[in-house]
Amino acid sequence: MSGFSEWLADVKDVRAPEALAVGLPTKRVESWKYVPIRGLARTTWQPASPQTTEQFALTGGQFVNVPKVDGCVVSENTVTASEQKRLDRMSQAHGFGLTQAALENTRLVLTIQKTASVVLNLHHLANQASSAGFATLVLRVEAGGQLTLVEQFESTDIESANLSSLRCLVALSRDSSVTHVRFQAANATAHVFSNLDVECSENASYRLQTIEFGSKLARNDIYIALVGREASASVNGLAITSGTQYHDTHLAIDHVVGETNSEMTFRNMVDGKGEATFNGRVLICKDSQRSATEQSIANLLLSESARVNPKPELEIYADDVTASHGCTVGSLNKTELFYLKSRGLSEADARAFLQYAFAEKIVEEIEHRDIRELVETQLLGELKHGELIVELKESVDV
Amino acid sequence: MLSIRNLHARVIEKPVLKGINLEIGTGEIHAIMGPNGSGKSTLASVLAGRDDYEVTDGEVIYMGQNLLDLEPEERAWAGMFLSFQYPVEIPGVKNIYLLKAAVNAIREHRGLPELKASEFLKLVREKLKVMQMDEAFLHRNVNEGFSGGEKKRNEILQMQLLEPTLALLDETDSGLDVDALRVVGEGINQMRSPERSVLLVTHYQRLLDIVKPDFVHVLAHGEIKLSGDHTLAEKLEREGYEGIEAA
Numbered sequence A: 001m002s003g004f005s006e007w008l009a010d011v012k013d014v015r016a017p018e019a020l021a022v023g024l025p026t027k028r029v030e031s032w033k034y035v036p037i038r039g040l041a042r043t044t045w046q047p048a049s050p051q052t053t054e055q056f057a058l059t060g061g062q063f064v065n066v067p068k069v070d071g072c073v074v075s076e077n078t079v080t081a082s083e084q085k086r087l088d089r090m091s092q093a094h095g096f097g098l099t100q101a102a103l104e105n106t107r108l109v110l111t112i113q114k115t116a117s118v119v120l121n122l123h124h125l126a127n128q129a130s131s132a133g134f135a136t137l138v139l140r141v142e143a144g145g146q147l148t149l150v151e152q153f154e155s156t157d158i159e160s161a162n163l164s165s166l167r168c169l170v171a172l173s174r175d176s177s178v179t180h181v182r183f184q185a186a187n188a189t190a191h192v193f194s195n196l197d198v199e200c201s202e203n204a205s206y207r208l209q210t211i212e213f214g215s216k217l218a219r220n221d222i223y224i225a226l227v228g229r230e231a232s233a234s235v236n237g238l239a240i241t242s243g244t245q246y247h248d249t250h251l252a253i254d255h256v257v258g259e260t261n262s263e264m265t266f267r268n269m270v271d272g273k274g275e276a277t278f279n280g281r282v283l284i285c286k287d288s289q290r291s292a293t294e295q296s297i298a299n300l301l302l303s304e305s306a307r308v309n310p311k312p313e314l315e316i317y318a319d320d321v322t323a324s325h326g327c328t329v330g331s332l333n334k335t336e337l338f339y340l341k342s343r344g345l346s347e348a349d350a351r352a353f354l355q356y357a358f359a360e361k362i363v364e365e366i367e368h369r370d371i372r373e374l375v376e377t378q379l380l381g382e383l384k385h386g387e388l389i390v391e392l393k394e395s396v397d398v
Numbered sequence B: 001m002l003s004i005r006n007l008h009a010r011v012i013e014k015p016v017l018k019g020i021n022l023e024i025g026t027g028e029i030h031a032i033m034g035p036n037g038s039g040k041s042t043l044a045s046v047l048a049g050r051d052d053y054e055v056t057d058g059e060v061i062y063m064g065q066n067l068l069d070l071e072p073e074e075r076a077w078a079g080m081f082l083s084f085q086y087p088v089e090i091p092g093v094k095n096i097y098l099l100k101a102a103v104n105a106i107r108e109h110r111g112l113p114e115l116k117a118s119e120f121l122k123l124v125r126e127k128l129k130v131m132q133m134d135e136a137f138l139h140r141n142v143n144e145g146f147s148g149g150e151k152k153r154n155e156i157l158q159m160q161l162l163e164p165t166l167a168l169l170d171e172t173d174s175g176l177d178v179d180a181l182r183v184v185g186e187g188i189n190q191m192r193s194p195e196r197s198v199l200l201v202t203h204y205q206r207l208l209d210i211v212k213p214d215f216v217h218v219l220a221h222g223e224i225k226l227s228g229d230h231t232l233a234e235k236l237e238r239e240g241y242e243g244i245e246a247a
Helices: A005-010 A016-022 A038-042 A081-093 A097-102 A334-342 A347-363 A369-382 A387-396 B040-048 B072-077 B095-109 B117-130 B135-139 B148-162 B178-189 B206-210 B231-239 B242-246
Strands: A057-059 A062-064 A072-075 A106-112 A117-124 A131-141 A146-153 A162-172 A177-184 A190-200 A205-212 A217-226 A232-241 A246-255 A261-270 A275-284 A291-301 A307-316 A321-330 B002-011 B014-024 B029-033 B054-062 B080-083 B090-094 B166-170 B197-202 B215-220 B223-228
Touching: A005 A016, A016 A097, A057 A131, A062 A106, A062 A131, A081 A097, A081 A162, A081 A190, A097 A190, A131 A146, A131 A177, A146 A369, A162 A177, A162 A205, A177 A190, A177 A369, A190 A205, A190 A232, A205 A217, A205 A246, A205 A347, A217 A232, A217 A261, A232 A246, A232 A275, A232 A347, A246 A261, A246 A291, A261 A275, A261 A307, A261 A347, A275 A291, A275 A321, A291 A307, A291 A347, A307 A321, A334 A347, A334 B072, A334 B090, A347 A369, A347 A387, A347 B090, A347 B095, A369 A387, A387 B095, A387 B117, B002 B040, B014 B040, B014 B054, B014 B223, B029 B040, B029 B231, B040 B072, B040 B080, B040 B166, B040 B197, B072 B080, B072 B095, B080 B148, B090 B095, B095 B117, B095 B135, B095 B148, B117 B135, B117 B148, B148 B178, B178 B206, B197 B206, B215 B231, B223 B231, B231 B242
Parallel strands: A057 A117, A106 A131, A117 A146, A131 A162, A146 A177, A162 A190, A177 A205, A190 A217, A205 A232, A217 A246, A232 A261, A246 A275, A261 A291, A275 A307, A291 A321, B029 B197, B029 B215, B080 B166, B166 B197
Antiparallel strands: A057 A062, A072 A106, B002 B014, B002 B054, B215 B223
């Protein structure tokens, strides 16, 4: 019996019986083997109800205050056959996918029109205790369109488990671009699920910057298909995991055609009894010649009981490609610590400096200034002895 | 100021220092010369508190304190400074953060008030000028992407800002071209004072042409084999280390 059984038995969705039969993913499923799902199974989940807000938000599984901006059209909730196919693939491939599909509350379809340039700020509001919201967002970016999507999470104290899940489909037409910034700082009891499926046509570029700080448990599944020549994808991610948090990112990029580029850089910093999983897979298909991919994964362990599970995977079937990859796991560098201490920094300040430096390599890449500053502030708040750096930034940054 | 007595140290199981005795008086400049692998850099590292080395015997007294009991940061607070042979790159931390944090940490331990941002900037600009460094260096990450010469200038810049009582300069001249050598050498000369002592570790005489030491010691096989005044450096330059190593 899963924590969603009663709810699934109640809904009319055609996928509910199958979801009920399949249940929650177990540790026997390879891509879920590290995920501590006990908290999910123990809670008797019920539908969350939306809260009042003036922002464009996802609350209780519903989108509210969808902005009316030039170049961005709210379409009917019907999806095309190919979009439905991608959604079905998502539900089937993902251990939790059928439940997400069956309990879906709303679906929002937005079209960014030809050559328009649109910025959307989506706020994720916290759901109430023992309640969950499931939603789907479909983004169609027409030829030459530009979209900046910023997702932020509200962090209100909620005593017991709460859950929010967003499945997001992004289709980039030729020459379009999407910058997607995701800053997950949800409350400490939150379970956050994010499934992202991106398709890039010719000369389209998709850039994702994802920062995970919050939640009790977060699971991101990101799939990017480069289906047109000169398409490119770049993913930059940072997860800061402490206490008994669990963060998990499964990222897969397929170079379906040739002359495509991808880049993934991911950093995990784990303290306390935290655990972080990163699985990064790049596939370059047989005929995808002259493609290039770069992969870099770094893991910093700050305590004896912290755990990381990094798994880089490269599958290359074409012969004319450029591929580089690197994966490191370690604690703070002794020589760097000694250098800082020899300059008079205390052990605690030196450690804070190096932790900040590790995270900052990802954070400094965020072009969106407000978000970058927000992330930095939060990052420094999370660091033990981060005050010195706060003070330095305030005093010498111009 | 510094008294090294019968200092023995090893790295892993290999003895590197085999009984060093050295007295450095206040205001004196000492140069330690010697062939590669003689233990010069080890001596500087042990004095600064790097824990890759294990001290197996002997003692070091610095201004009345047992130096070997102090953590590296405590040595810095007590006025010691090590200029690294290979300055460490710290991507993600701006040079100016490190400089300001270091200056104020040391001021705090000297009982001086913290420098305000404007006072600090004024000071650092003066020192940049001495080291012929552009202000852009302040906003670059610590040593990241710096050339060999820029890294060494950055070390001496830090020394200028921290105003140590005892400066240990580990092969500060290596990897420098003629112009950079002159700037670095003048930067060190400018710090000469009756209250400050310097221990220069070097392989070549060329830095000693600019920074004239009061004493020169030759280290070989982990021991000081010979001591003299600055003319000893010139003799070594002419005759090499062979005769001394064999002794």
